[in-house]
Amino acid sequence: MAKKDDKKKWYPALKILVMLTILSFIVSLFFSAFAGDSAKADGNVALIPVKGVIISENYRVFGQEVADSPTIVRFIEEADRNPRIKAIILEINSPGGAPVATEEISRAIRKTNKTTVAWIREMGTSAxxxxxxxxxxxxxxxxSATGSIGAVISYLDFSGLLQDYNVTYQRLIAGKxxxxxxPFKELRLEERRLLQNYLDQLHDYFISAVAENRNLPEKEVRELATGMFYLGEDAKELGLVDVLGGKEEVISLIRDDLNITVELVEYKQEAGLADLLGSVFSQQSFFIGKGIGNSLAEARNFNRLEVWT
Structure with missing residues (x-):
């Protein structure tokens, strides 16, 4: 009886959250045309933000900031084509993200003919x-937190919960x-080994990329690639960072290297009305119950592994 009463207490909050979710998506679709990109016409150094989790699509729930690779790649390519732009700064504040999206941004950076500088703010870890x-x-x-060279696969396991409620997972598949x-069945040993092999391969890609990009011996990078993050000072000693500092040091680096007076041009995606409303809804959702909100937002991903670097 107590369990039923506990469940009933969540119903009003759940209904409100569902209504807010539906309203948010409807408003987002209706007003999406008001969102756009912005970059000042004047300036000779592009400033491109890479903030939030790195993903391969511009998908925001309740105004949460993400770094979507199509937008960032487009900004890099636009800056590269602009003859006025002499250098590109990537302003990074990201804990990591999806492997493919990360590689897309990495390739765009390496293809550009302009001087590129990464400016890590609070965090530039993993991806x-x-x-x-x-x-x-x-x-x-x-x-700054840097490094964390590694990869992770995560998913929720509800198999024990299903047993507690006498719910059976009926398994019908074509392909073992x-x-x-x-999340509805426990991971078998063979499956665990397969996923671990997949992770190890991603890890090797990551290590090779860092070794090549930083001109470091792969063996040396592998020793650092424990998934642990390093503060900026330690990262500099390990060869993972070139200069300690902030915006002034970034500007000085470009000024001295190219012998120019640096004038920044910020490339950013303007927030539309949908994003502003989403931000308001996010506050409401938090107080109603962040855990429930996340569960609803991720409901469509129940049979999906999350892979992050």
Whole structure:
């Protein structure tokens, strides 16, 4: 009886959250045309933000900031084509992200003919560091979190919960690994080994990319690639960062290297009305119950493994 009463207490909050979710998506679709990109016409150094989780599509839930690779790649290519732009700064504040999206940004950086500098703010870890390593130079604060060279697969396992409620997972598949990672059954040893092999391969790609980008011996990078992050000062000693500092040091680096007076041009995606409304809804969702909100937002991904670098 107590369990039923506990469940009933969540119903009003759940209904409100569902209504807010539906309204948010409707408004987002209706007003998406008001969003656009912005970059000042004057200036000779492009400043491109890479903030939030790096993903391969511009997908925002409740105004949450993400670094989507199509937008960032487009900004890099536009700056590269602009004859007034002499250098590109990647302003990074990212904990990591999806492997493919990360590689897309990395390739765009390496293809450009302009001087590139990564400016790591609070955090440039995992995929965020992969992007930073693709630049000619890396500037970070002595307190910035960097490195964390590794990969992770995560998913929720509800198999024990289903047993508690006497719910059975009926398994019908074509292809023995088709439901690998489903949250409704425990991961088998063979499946665990397959996923670990996949992770190890991603890890090798990451290590090779950093070694090449930073001109470091692969063996040396492999020893650092434990998944642990390093503060800026330690990262500099290990060869993962070139200069300690912030915006002034970034500007000085470009000024001295190219012998120019640096005038920044910020490339950014303007927030539309949908993003502003989404931000308001996000505050409401937080107080209603962040855990429930996340569960609803990720409901469509129940049979999906999350892979991050």
């Amino acid at each position: 965020g560091y992969w992007v930073a390593s693709s630049c000619d130079k890396i500037v970070a604060s002595r307190m 690994y088709k439901d690998i990672g489903t």
